[in-house]
Amino acid sequence: MKAVVIREFGSPDGLAVVDVPAPVPGPGQVRITTEAIGVGGVDAVIRRGTLAAYGFREGHLLGSEVAGRISALGEGVDASWLGRRVWAFTGLSGGYAEQAVAPVEEVLPLPDGLAGADAVTLGGSGVVAHFALDRARFAPGETVLVRGAAGSIGITAVQLAARGGAGAVAVTTSSAERGARLRDLGATQVLDRSGEAGSDAPPDSDVPPGFDVVIDVVGGPGLSLFLDRLNPNGRYMAVGVVGGQPPADFGTRLMNAFRKSLSFATFSADTVPGPDRQAVRSSQFTEAAHGDLRTVVHEVLPLDQAASAHRAMDAGKVFGRIVLAP
Numbered sequence: 106m107k108a109v110v111i112r113e114f115g116s117p118d119g120l121a122v123v124d125v126p127a128p129v130p131g132p133g134q135v136r137i138t139t140e141a142i143g144v145g146g147v148d149a150v151i152r153r154g155t156l157a158a159y160g161f162r163e164g165h166l167l168g169s170e171v172a173g174r175i176s177a178l179g180e181g182v183d184a185s186w187l188g189r190r191v192w193a194f195t196g197l198s199g200g201y202a203e204q205a206v207a208p209v210e211e212v213l214p215l216p217d218g219l220a221g222a223d224a225v226t227l228g229g230s231g232v233v234a235h236f237a238l239d240r241a242r243f244a245p246g247e248t249v250l251v252r253g254a255a256g257s258i259g260i261t262a263v264q265l266a267a268r269g270g271a272g273a274v275a276v277t278t279s280s281a282e283r284g285a286r287l288r289d290l291g292a293t294q295v296l297d298r299s300g301e302a303g304s305d306a307p308p309d310s311d312v313p314p315g316f317d318v319v320i321d322v323v324g325g326p327g328l329s330l331f332l333d334r335l336n337p338n339g340r341y342m343a344v345g346v347v348g349g350q351p352p353a354d355f356g357t358r359l360m361n362a363f364r365k366s367l368s369f370a371t372f373s374a375d376t377v378p379g380p381d382r383q384a385v386r387s388s389q390f391t392e393a394a395h396g397d398l399r400t401v402v403h404e405v406l407p408l409d410q411a412a413s414a415h416r417a418m419d420a421g422k423v424f425g426r427i428v429l430a431p
């Protein structure tokens with residue numbers, strides 16, 4: 106089968122299309138003939154080699170999220186799974202391929218009417234958005250800021266906060282055009298990446314002075330600036346690091362604001378029990394199939410153009426998610 110591996114860590118040029126044997130599902134696993142493969146921010150982080158300490162080696166087959174039809178079952182898997190159209194989490198490898206394996210507990214049937222491309226755009230990120238707001242104890246009427254809202258996590262978080270009755274849903278993004286698209290999804294104020302009101306001014310003059318909840322996909326050097334934007338009793342939820350690590354002294358900043366009773370937390374979906382993740386994912390898939398939750402597929406590219414997909418991500422051109430199709 107055709108697959109995409111990292112021949113050399115670093116730039117997207119290090120990705121190579123190779124022919125490898127199709128994987129054989131082990132006990133408790135299924136094999137999926139893929140129809141859509143999500144290209145996530147974490148794939149780019151692995152490709153750059155910055156996660157080498159986690160044991161990734163050259164030859165690594167990228168990809169963690171696929172949709173397709175189950176074509177083989179491992180020992181112990183119920184026969185009713187064979188032939189079903191599903192979404193699956195393959196772990197941190199194995200997705201960029203014509204065939205992928207996943208443990209059956211990380212597999213979810215797709216509802217009728219949900220395209221594979223939409224499933225791999227929502228499947229991983231929607232759960233992060235849901236539980237990040239939940240762990241932040243977001244309540245109706247509160248003001249929310251989604252930092253790095255133009256990715257698939259942010260796009261879902263904006264919609265969930267808006268329909269959850271947020272008093273305001275502010276977003277950071279890098280252009281007025283992206284801001285307009287985020288408004289269409291439920292954002293009420295558009296800020297630039299530094300948190301200032303954007304150039305598409307009038308409605309932004311009512312940017313709240315502070316936020317009760319910040320969902321931060323970006324991290325990086327700018328994180329402290331956004332900590333300063335929390336209201337008293339505000340909760341900051343760091344869910345991603347697309348901008349790198351925060352400054353080492355951000356904890357000092359938090360302590361200096363001691364009298365505001367702020368909370369800072371990281372959130373990883375890995376800490377949510379599997380059945381809880383699947384329950385939320387299942388209901389989000391149903392909503393997406395009915396058009397009640399919107400997914401944004403930036404572009405669908407052939408599998409052998411994975412390097413182009415990574416170049417687009419590195420260039421900051423992607424709004425939503427790029428999807429590969431074998």
Ligand SMILES: NC(=O)c1ccc[n+]([C@@H]2O[C@H](COP(=O)([O-])OP(=O)(O)OC[C@H]3O[C@@H](n4cnc5c(N)ncnc54)[C@H](OP(=O)(O)O)[C@@H]3O)[C@@H](O)[C@H]2O)c1
Binds near residue numbers: 146258421
């Ligand atoms: N917590 C979890 O369980 C979990 C699970 C999966 C993934 N993740 C993490 O989530 C992140 C990927 O999420 P995603 O796919 O939604 O994000 P993404 O699409 O990679 O990026 C989101 C947006 O952030 C903005 N951005 C990028 N670089 C920036 C920078 N240096 N400074 C400020 N803004 C920047 C860009 O929008 P603009 O150009 O419009 O500003 C971009 O569209 C990764 O860090 C991944 O490791 C976390």
